[in-house]
Amino acid sequence: MDRGPPSLEPAAAAPGTSGRCVIAPVRAVLRLRRRVCVLRKRRLLQPGGGPDVGTGTPRPGCSSPAPRADTDQPQFFTFDGPAELSSRTPRKRRRRSRLVLYPETSRKFRPRVEHRSRAQRCLLLLVAIVGFQVLNAIENLDDNAQRYDLDGLEKTLQRSVFGQPAAVGRIVSLMRDYLATHVHSRPLLLALHGPSGVGKSHVGRLLARHFRAVLEDGALVLQYHARHHCPEARAAQDCREELARRVADVVVRAEAEEKTPLLVLDDAELMPRPLLDELHGFLQPQRPHHFHSAIYVLLSGAGGSEVTRFVLQNASRALPLRPDGARSAQAQTDEDLRARLQALLCREHPLWQAAAVVPFLLLDKRDVVSCFRDEMAGEGFFPDQARAERLAAQLSFYQVAGREFAVTGCKQVVATVNLL
Structure with a gap:
């Protein structure tokens, strides 16, 4: 039996079988993709779903442009889903306020403009009173200094006393500082020392005459000469009582007239020790206040040999024919001479410790x-x-x-x- 030519069906069946093998997976992939698109669309259309990043509308489907890469990327360190992350609005950076914030429960009160503290008014009144007192004190100082005409006194001493410019300048300077006010804590004690004939007694007479003229009361100026008022034959205790009585009368009267008296005591080196003790008692702070306002001028030849020795030893420091050079040399050596005299006199009596020593040179x-x-x-x-x-x-x-x-x-x- 002739089987004839071979059949072609097996050959035709092979392509169909292979096509079905290829189409089935593709359809499965498409169905899966369509399913994924539907699920994604449902998720985006939920009440918490977010709009499209670019247009602000929901995505119609998978054919629409893909979302931003940051929405598809997994979020780390958070448990929120994409819907919760997309629904959050970015936080605004709050500016730090410099104002002081009070709690809402507390009450805020603004100070009233018309209300002022009484303490502030008292403080302003106190400042005004102090300022007025200072101005009044300054005016009183000027008036008190002008009363004694110290400029005229200085001109008189410079014109009448020869060869003692340093001593005259120191006397006027000490008086000017002391007479700047009427209230004092202690008297002023001037001790004029030097050899005989250098002008100590002459200065004492000029001071007494000047103060009698400016004070307009001769009773406020006391001139006491130890050689005349307390001779050797008289008891020292009687001289002490008389001196204490005369000084007390002068200072009490000066206190009543609000003036500063002048007491000139000449030949102080001849005074007995009880008189020096009484003078030292006048300078003590426990005395009544009217004893504190007075000027004592002691004229003494004690220390004259020391002054003579000092001047002769330092004679070469001054130029012989230049008065200005002599004055400058005296200004340089005056402090050293004053210290020597102070140490020498303090060994004789403690009265000189409180004295302003003024040396008179040769x-x-x-x-x-x-x-x-x-x-x-x-x-x-x-x-x-x-x-x-x-x-x-x-x-x-x-x-x-x-x-x-x-x-x-x-x-x-x-x-x-x-x-x-």
């Missing part, structure tokens, strides 16, 4: 000539320079380093002029 020959001219003019003679020099040459002088210092100063000038 007089140069030209100062003695000036004394002669001044005395000649006062006696009615013509003050001839050559004649005054001839009279000065009759006196004794220390000759050191080309300079001449009078041994007795101007002590013999008056007696010499009276012989003319």
